[in-house]
Every structure is written in C-alpha cells, then in structure tokens.
Amino acid sequence: MTRVFADLHLRINPNDQQTAQRLLNRAARFNYHFVSIPFVYKVQQDQINSLKSMCTQAGLDAVLRADFRPRTPDDLTHFLRKFRRRFEIICVVCESKEVARQAAKDRRVDLLNFPSLDYHKRFFDRAEAELASNSLAALEVDIKSLLVLEGPPRIRLLANLRREVAIAREFHVPLILSSGITEEHLMRKPRDLASLAYLFGLNEAEALDAVSSKPVAIITRNREKLSNRFVAPGITILKEGKTA
C-alpha cells in the first residue's frame, strides 16, 4: 500500500509569499500530501486563505494548525476553549511542567512539543506519558534541530530523544516526526526524514508511521470532529429528515 506522507510543521512566514510558494512547491515535489503551517491564533483569515490557495496550487492538502505557548494551565484552557474549533491541529509548546501536565491531560490537545535547545524544559517523562496515553495527545519531534546543531548540544538532544522515544513506546503515546524548518535547503524527503529517527532508536516501520499513518490519523480524526455532521465519536449525521 502506498503511504501518504505528512509534514505537520512547516514554519512558513505567511507574509513572505515567495519563500512560502517555493517551500510548498518543494514539499509537493518531495511527495508530501498533507502540510501544516503553524499559525499564531491572531492570524488574519485572508492570510489563511492565501496560504491555502498556494497549497492547492502546489497540489498539497493544507492542514490548519495553531501553535500555542501558554504561561499557565489556565491560559491553556482559555485558549483551547476559544480556538479549538477554528484549527484542525492544536500544538502546545510546553515551557513549564504545569503546562505540560495540563496539555497532556486535555483531550483537545493534539501535539505536545518541547523546546529542543533547552533540555531542562523537556518534560516528557513517565508521568507525562501516562497522562498523554489516556488522552489523545502525540509527541512531536522536530528534525530541524538535528540538522542545525553540532557537537555537545546535538549529543544531549539525541540522548533526550532516545529516552523520550523509549517512554513513548512503553506508554503507547504516538510519535510524530515533523521537519520544523524555515529554510528550503533543510527540507528532506519523507523517507530521509524518517531515516533520521534511526539516530534516536526508532526502527524503519515506526519511523515511517511517524511521518505517514500517525499524523494522517490525527488529521482525519479532527476533520471528522470539525465537520457539521459529527455528533459524537462513532455517531455522524448521514441524512437529515424533514420536520413534520
């Protein structure tokens, strides 16, 4: 079966249309089907529309994603209440342990992301994984840092990722591999992206799932939930009858 590939973290500046177009064309050439461009929640609707049309022109399926860095758990709850239904993917960048725990518990959060450079802020431990396994949150790993860093920082990052992957595997938390790139020359083909996961202990099948079936499952699930026909998990409106 042919795999459908997704990159859920293309960090495109919506104001720089030329670079955005070049990156999207390259993603299409590299055989990605879904791409997700993170928006800040204050984004204008016309910016979203223009990026969506650029994706359609390039032959890609654009997925709306919002990235949020809450300072407190209350901040996160407030954000989710307000923006969950506007975006297809919600990613929380966890910069404190309280926020990380709240994000892992909340079923409205899709992706948990941790700062790559500051290893003190990588809060994905066994407690976090247990909470995430009971909700629907997946752990997102950005590959960009592995390409950009060298020497001790990369060694430290790889050691952390290896530990986190082992924990995620133990608690059945889905793992998503994303590029997290801003520059064109750092974009890799999906299979090359997956091959980098070998460095932190994923086997070939797991790594390919992390760039294909796992992200696609999140997109499908959320699109179904956001559609007008969704009532509850497993219940959808097939046909509306006439009122008497």
Place this chain on the structure above:
Amino acid sequence: MKRIKRRYLALQLECEEPPSEREFMDALWAAATKLYGEVGSSMAGLSLINFNVERKIFVVRSSLISLPSVRASLATITRVAEKEAAVHVLAISGTLKALYTAIN
C-alpha cells in the same frame, strides 16, 4: 569467511554549483564521522562508484548492515564545499544494473 553484502545508493545533490568528487566525499565522510566517530564510519564501507556532474547524481556503495546509519548521516548533510546543500536518496539497490534502471 562470510561475504559482505553491499548496497548501492543513488544520491541526488541539491546545491547551486556542483562540487568535485572529492568535496562531495569529504562532506559525506564528515557527516558520518560527526555522528558515529572514526571507528563507526569505517564500518560503513563507504565508497564512491560513479558521479554525474550535470545531473548532480552520485552513486555510492555501503555495507548492508550500516545502511540505516548511512542514510541517517546522508540526511544530516547541510553543506558541501562550504555551500548550502542537501542530499536526497533517489534509489537503493543490491546491484548497479538495477540501480541504473531505477534512476534512468
């Protein structure tokens, strides 16, 4: 002695100016050495078989056991001859004949 199984990789280089054969192999060795050290890289058995400057396609050979590590180190290459570059794997095969059929 058991025969060492090998794999041939066709690589597409993306950069503005094509580098020389030596510059490309230096970048490849540097990436492998940074990740696995000198002992680890020596086990990969990397060697350049052929290169097409016009199409920027390089064919390299590696041992089958080290294929995942070689693929990972290829993906980490971001510069060749001090210029921004990226290396993409076009095809992998056990024989050169099948590899050339796949890329042509």
